[in-house]
Amino acid sequence: MDFHCHLDLYPRAKEVYREATQRNDFTWLVTTSPKAFAATSRALPASPSVLISPGLHPEIAHERAPELDLLLEQMAGVKAVGEVGLDGSPRFRTHYEVQRRIFRAVIKRSVELGGRTLSIHSRRAVKDVLADLDACPGYGTAVLHWFSGNQAELRAAIAHGCWFSIGPALFESENGRRLAGAMPHDQVVPESDGPFAKVGGRPVMPWSAPETAQCLSEVWNLPVRVTADMLASNGANLRKTTEI
Numbered sequence: 001m002d003f004h005c006h007l008d009l010y011p012r013a014k015e016v017y018r019e020a021t022q023r024n025d026f027t028w029l030v031t032t033s034p035k036a037f038a039a040t041s042r043a044l045p046a047s048p049s050v051l052i053s054p055g056l057h058p059e060i061a062h063e064r065a066p067e068l069d070l071l072l073e074q075m076a077g078v079k080a081v082g083e084v085g086l087d088g089s090p091r092f093r094t095h096y097e098v099q100r101r102i103f104r105a106v107i108k109r110s111v112e113l114g115g116r117t118l119s120i121h122s123r124r125a126v127k128d129v130l131a132d133l134d135a136c137p138g139y140g141t142a143v144l145h146w147f148s149g150n151q152a153e154l155r156a157a158i159a160h161g162c163w164f165s166i167g168p169a170l171f172e173s174e175n176g177r178r179l180a181g182a183m184p185h186d187q188v189v190p191e192s193d194g195p196f197a198k199v200g201g202r203p204v205m206p207w208s209a210p211e212t213a214q215c216l217s218e219v220w221n222l223p224v225r226v227t228a229d230m231l232a233s234n235g236a237n238l239r240k241t242t243e244i
């Protein structure tokens with residue numbers, strides 16, 4: 001399983017796609033813009049095990065802001081949305097207001113549509129992400145991807161009821177390992193975030209869930225097998241409750 005993957009952006013995406021459909025029960029392909037969602041949905045064959053969702057990545061929010069209406073339109077025909085969110089790091093902070101306007105519009109639209117499952121980017125913006133979600137009850141389900149806040153922000157996200165999708169790259173930092181160690185055992189699902197996320201200089205692949213289970217078992221102090229089973233049942237549970 002992979003709950004956050006930019007599969008369309010790997011070199012030789014079609015081969016990666018084919019292999020993912022063979023190796024994974026479920027792959028959530030998040031796109032970075034509404035136009036990319038339309039192009040990817042056309043380019044890749046439909047598969048019952050691959051969920052392709054429209055998004056508008058905060059890092060390119062300022063360039064793709066004119067596509068917001070298209071995103072809001074596309075949201076009517078899908079159960080999941082992503083990648084969306086906020087990025088408050090120095091490089092993207094300049095366009096924070098645009099990011100926020102887009103993110104709030106997406107959440108509001110999710111409420112109108114009766115709820116959506118969102119794959120959310122929250123780098124250096126956890127507080128604002130949670131505030132925007134809190135302001136709109138009924139938006140659906142939040143899956144915070146590659147969570148990188150502090151322990152207090154993690155506790156706030158847990159209290160909000162967020163899920164967490166994490167992959168092998170999270171464990172490269174000490175903070176990441178500590179956060180993973182403190183995540184609720186029943187609210188974590190695997191992700192790759194490939195090809196952006198890399199380990200040892202190589203992009204993480206969509207079938208990296210066993211590596212995530214291995215890393216997680218060390219910080220949870222559980223056997224690898226038990227951890228892998230937990231991730232699998234969490235994934236099944238998230239999919240069942242959100243109908244994705």
Ligand SMILES: [Zn+2]
Binds near residue numbers: 004083196
């Ligand atoms: Zn991503």
